[in-house]
Amino acid sequence: MKNLHPKNNKNKWALHLYIAGNTQRTAKAIRNLKIICEEKLKDNYQIEVIDLLKNPQIARSEQIIAVPTLVRKLPLPQKSIIGDLSNADVILVGLGLIEPNQYNANHNQL
Numbered sequence: 330m331k332n333l334h335p336k337n338n339k340n341k342w343a344l345h346l347y348i349a350g351n352t353q354r355t356a357k358a359i360r361n362l363k364i365i366c367e368e369k370l371k372d373n374y375q376i377e378v379i380d381l382l383k384n385p386q387i388a389r390s391e392q393i394i395a396v397p398t399l400v401r402k403l404p405l406p407q408k409s410i411i412g413d414l415s416n417a418d419v420i421l422v423g424l425g426l427i428e429p430n431q432y433n434a435n436h437n438q439l
Contacts, residue, residue, distance in 0.1 A: 342366075342374035342424075343403040349396040350382045354413050358397040361414040369426050401425070 346362060348355040359378065366374045381388045381396060391400070399410040401424055410423040421427040 341404060342370050342401070344374060344376045345391075345400045345402055346376060346378045347388070347391065347393045347396055347398045347400070348378060348380050350380065355397060357413045357415065358399070361417075361420070362399060365414075365417060365420050365424075369421070399423070 344362070344366070346358060348358065362376060366376065379387055381393065387393070393400075395411045397411070397413060399414060399420075401408045404425075408423055408425065410420060412419075414420050418427070418431075422429050422431075
């Protein structure tokens, strides 16, 4: 497991990104998530990357059925997004940062 942002008690957003090894798809998901977080959440987030190849038991306990999967742990309620996180609007809606009616029909790609 790897934290991609310094631990800080002021963090409001706790995000877990479940991956399977160091692949291009994994790198793309991490890069895309960092872009969104830096732009929208500033310093108000913490990302934890969990490699299910190294920790396979976590997949079952967290009910992860596909990778990469992003899980918003905080703020509650938990929400999940599956995929390489290349569509910024899907990420923003999935995280609850924009309302579904604000979704860009042009599919804002990262």
